Amino acid sequence: MTALSPTSIFNPTSTPAHSIFHLSIFVLVITALIFIVVAGLLTYAVIKFGQATADSSHEPPQVYGSTQIELSWTIIPILIVVVLYLATAQVIHGIQDAPEPKTALDVIAIGHQYWWEFRYPKLGIVTANELHIPVNEPARPTPTFIQLLSADTDHSFWIPELGGKTDLIPNHPNKMWMDPPHAGIFLGQCAQYCGTQHAKMLLRVYVDSPDEFAGWVRNQQQPAVQDASATAGREVFEHTACINCHTITGTAADGRFGPDLTHLMSRATIASGAAQNTPEDLRLWIQRPDAVKPGSLMPAMQLSNQDLDAIVSYMETLR
Amino acid sequence: MSSDAITMPGVNIDDRAWVDVLHRWLTTVDHKRLGILYILYALFFLLVAGAEALIIRIQLIHSHNDFVSPQVFNRMFTMHGTTMIFFVVMPVLFGFANYLVPLMIGARDMAFPRLNAFSFWLTALGGFLLYFSFVGANGLYGAGNAPDVGWWAYAPLTARAFSPGHSSDYWTLALLVSGFGSIGTAINIIATILCLRCPGMTLNRMPLFAWLNLVMSGLVLIALTPLSAAQIMLLIDRYLGGHFFDAQAGGSAALWMHFFWIFGHPEVYILIIPAFAFMSEIIPVFSRKPIFGYPIMVAATIAIGFVSMSVWAHHLFTIGMSSYANSFFTITSMVIGVPTGIKIFNWLGTMWGGKIQFKVPMLFCIGFLFQFLIGGLTGIMQATAPVDWQLSLSYFVVAHFHYIIVGGIIFALFAAFYYWYPKITGRMLSETLGKWHFWLFLIGFHLTFDLMHIPGLLGMPRRIYTYEPGRGWDTLNLLITVGAFIQGIAIMIFVANLVISYFKGDVAGNDPWDAWTLEWSVSSPPPAYNFATIPVVESRRPLWDVKHPEDPDSRYE
Amino acid sequence: MTAIPIPFPQRPETWNLPYRGKVAMASLIIGESAIFTIFVVAYLFYLGKSVSGPTPREVLTPPILFTIFLLSSSATIHFATRFLERNKVGPFLGFWLFTIALGASFLYGTAREWQRLIYGHGLTISTNLFGTTYYSLVGLHAFHVSVGLVMLCLVAIFTMLGGVDSEQSRRVGVLSMYWHFVDAVWVVVFTVVYIVGR
Ligand code: HEA
Ligand code: HEA
Ligand code: CUA
C-alpha cells in the first residue's frame, strides 16, 4: 500500500502503529464475516421471497415471532462483542500504558494556528514544522515520547504510518510515543479542525539514523550563523516587526508567536508545508503570506523590494 | 382551537384569495398541516444543504483546487452539517411524526395543538437565524460571515478571540431556539401517545411507529437539553465574560467536547429511530406479514435509547482519555450493536417467508437494510478505540456517518415519502419516476460514499479545503464528486415527481397499499378531525382484523 | 370526505389514560433535570480550578433561612391544591398567596446574596471560574423560581377574579408539580454549592 499513498494506515512503521494495524485487520475480518452472513441472508430473502408480480389474493402465513430464534440472534452478537472487546482492551493498555524508558527522547509538540512548534527540553532545541527523531534500535531503545500542548485551539498530531492521532488541546496535556525501526521521511498533517488554514498544517517527521540525528542535534544547538554577506538583511530584519513574532538566537529577535527561524534553512518546507523552502517561495511568503496560505496569521510586512531581497538573502544564510 | 383547522389540504380553495390561504397555513394548529409545513421546510433545506455539499465536492475534485477560498469552504461544511442535522432530518422526522402519530393511534389531533404550532415556528426561526448570518453577521472583513467552526463548534474556536464578529452567535442562537422547538414537539408527541390513544389501543397494541417515536421523544428530552445547557454556557462566555470554556482562566475545552457529545451521540439515534419506525411500518406491508417479534422490537428500541446515553466519548478517543475510559466507551459502543442487530434480524424475519412486493417504498427499504448494516459495521470498527486513533477525524468517519445517514435515514425517508404521499395528498407518486430516482440515487450514493472510506484509510483528514498531490487521494475524490452529482440529479427527479404527481398522479383511494394501520381507514387526505367516530381496536393491525374477520390478529396476541 | 365506516370492535369497558397536562409537565421536568445536571456537572468539575480568588469558602454562607422558606412553600402549595380539589376556594387562595410570599422572599434572599457578593467581594460572573459557574447555576435556578412566581401570580389573579374552582384543580396541580420540581432542584443546588462546594 505504500505505492498507493505515503500516508496509508496499512503501512505501519512503529510499535503502536503495528498493534493498531493488527487489531484493525482482526476487527475487519470479524465485521466482514458478520456482513457476509447477514447480507447473504438478506439477499437470499429478497430473491427467494420476492414476487415478480403483485398478487395480494393470497396472503402468506402470518408469523408473529419466535423466541428461540430471537434469543439466538441476541446471544451470538453478545459473544462476538465480548471477543472484540477483550482484543481491544489489550491493545489500548499496551499502547497507552507503556512505560517510558530512561533512554527515550522527549519532545514537546505545541500546536499553533497553523504551524507546529517542537521543543527538545533535554537538548535545548526549538524548531518548527519538521520533526527529527532517531531510529529506535532494539539494543538501546530510543523511542520518542511526545508531549502534546496547544497554544490556541485544538489540533491533532497524525502521522498514519507511525501511529494513531492524538489531539493537542489547551490546558489538557497529552502524550504519545513512537519507535520507528528504520529511517525515512514520514508525512502527516493536523487532523483536528483548528481554523481557516487547518488544511495546510502539514507535518513531516524525519526518522534519522543515530549518526544523522546526532549531527542534526549538534547543528540545531548552534546559535544562528552570523554571515557577513547578509548583514544588510539582518539589519532590516532586526528593525522590522519580524522580531516580535520570530526568534533568531543571537539577535534581537525573540518573539514566540511564529516559528523559530534560527535554522530555517535546515527545513525543506516553509509555513508548515504550504510551500517549498526555495528563495522564490520564501520571498513570496514574506511579501504576501496570503498568496501562499490565505488566512495564516503572519501579516504582509509591506517591505520595499530592496529590503525584501535583503531579508531573503539573510534568511538564506540561516543554516 | 380555531375553526381554521377544519379546512384541509386538497379541498377546493380556488374561491379564496391567496392571502387568505397563506394566512390559514401560517396560523394553522392542525397537526396534519403542521406536519406538511415541517416536511416542506425540511425539503427546502435539503436542497440548500445539498447544494452546499456540492460546493464542498467541487472544491475537493482535485488537489490544490481553488474553486472557493478556505474561509468559504469552512463555512460550507459547517452550514452543511448543521443544516442537514438540525434543519433537514430533525424537522422532517418531526413532520412525519406530527402527521402520522395521531392518525395511527386514532386521535383527532396532537395533545397540544398550539404548542405544536409554536414549536414549528421556533424551529423555522432557528433555520432563518442560521442563514441570516450570511448577511447579518459581521465578520473579520465586514462582509457577511456564516459560522465556520464545524458542526461541533469545539471550544476554544468559538471564543471571542478566535471567532470575532457574530457568526458563532448566530450558530448558537439558531440551535438554542430550534432546540426549544424540538423539546416542545417531543413533549407533545409523548403526551399525545400516552394520553390520546383510541379505546383498545394499549401500549402493547400501538403501531411500532408510535412506539419508536415515543422513545425518540424521550431521547430528545434528555439529550437535546444538554446541548441547550451548553449553548447557554457558550453565550455566557461570549456575552457576559464567563470562563466556562476559556483555557486562559482555567476553563476546559474538553468539557465542551463532552457536553456536545453527550448530546451528539444520542442525537444520531434520535435521527435513526424514526427511520427504524418507517422500516417497521413499511417492510411488513410489502412483505405481507406482521412485524416479526413485536415485543423484542420495542425492547430493543428502549435498550438502544438507554445505552446510547453512555457511549458519547467514542467521539473523543483521540483527546487523551485514560485507558479505562477508552475501554469503557469501547464496550458500551459495541454493546449498542446488539439491540441494533436485533432490529435488522427482525426485519429479515419479517421478510422471510413473506411475499415481497418490489414497490418503490420497498426498494428503498431494501437499500436501507444493506446500507445500514455496512454503516453499523464501520461504526463497530471506529468503536474499537485504537483503530479509531487512526480512523477518527478522517474521511473514514465522514464515510461512516453518511453511509448511515444518507444510505439509512435518507433512504428510509424516501421510502416514507413514497409510502405516505398518497395518504397526504390523495395521489400516488409515479412509480416510473420513482424507479429512476431509486436507481440513480443508489448508484450515486455508492459511488460517493463507498469510495469515501478509502481516502480516510489513506490518511486524508476531514474538513480540509485542499490537499497535497501525491497522496493517492485525487482520483478517488474525483469519483466521489461525480457520485454526489448523480445523487443531485436523482433528488431533482424526486422533487419533480413530488410536484408532477401532486397534479397528475393516480388517485390513491383510502388504502392503496392494502395496509393495516388506522391511517389507511380514513380518506386520503384525511378529513379535518381525522376520525368521524373514534375507532376502537383489538389488535396491532386493526385493518387486518377488518379485512380478515375469519383470522383476526387479536386471536394471537 | 368522511371516514369509511368500518365495523370496529367493541369499546373496552374501562379506558383510562393519564391526564395530558401531567404527562407534559413530567416530560418537561425530565428535560429540565438534564439541563440542571449539566450545570451541576460544570460546577463540580470546576471546583477549586479557579486561577484567582475569591474562593467559595471565603465568600459563601449557606442561606439556611431562605432555604427553609422555599422548601416550606412546597408544603403550602400542596395544601392549597388539596383545598382546591375540595372546591374550598378561600383557603386555597390563602395558601396560594402564602406560597407566593415564601417564593418571593427566597428570591429576595438570592438578590441580597448577589448584592453582597458583587459589591462586598467583587465577585462577578467574569471574575473567575467560581463566579461563572456559581452565578449561572444559582441564576438558572432563580430564573426558574421567577417563572414559577409569575405563573403562581397569574393563578392568584384569576382566582381573585373568580375564575378558579375545583374544575381547574387538575391544571393547578400541574403547576404545583413544577413548583415542587423547582424546590427539589434547590436541594441539589444547595448541596452542591453550599455544602460540597465549600
Ligand atoms: C444516525 C446516525 C448514526 C448511527 C445510527 C450510528 C451508529 C453507530 N456509530 Fe456512528 N456516527 C454518526 C452517526 C451515526 N452512527 C455520526 C453523524 C458521526 C460523526 C459525527 C461527526 O464527527 O461529525 C458518527 C461517528 C461515530 C464514531 C466516532 C468516530 C470518530 O469521530 O472518531 C464512532 C466511534 O465509535 C461511531 C460508532 C457507531 C456505532 C458503534 C454505531 C452503532 O449503533 C451501529 C450498530 C449497528 C451494527 C453493529 C450493525 C448491525 C448489527 C448486527 C448485524 C449484529 C451483529 C453485530 C455485532 C455483534 C457487532 N460513530
Ligand atoms: C443529514 C445529514 C447529512 C446528509 C443528508 C448529507 C449529505 C451529503 N453530504 Fe454531508 N455532512 C453531514 C451531514 C449530512 N450530509 C455532517 C453532519 C457533516 C460534518 C460537518 C462538519 O464537519 O462540521 C457532513 C460533512 C460532509 C463532508 C465533509 C466535509 C469536510 O469534512 O470537509 C462531505 C464531503 O464530501 C459531505 C458530502 C455530502 C454529500 C455529497 C451529500 C449528498 O448526499 C447530498 C445529496 C443532495 C444534493 C446533491 C442536493 C440536490 C439538490 C440540488 C442539486 C438542487 C440545488 C438547487 C437549489 C438549492 C435551488 N458532507
Ligand atoms: Cu491544526 Cu488543524
Ligand SMILES: [Cu+2]
Ligand atoms: Cu456516536
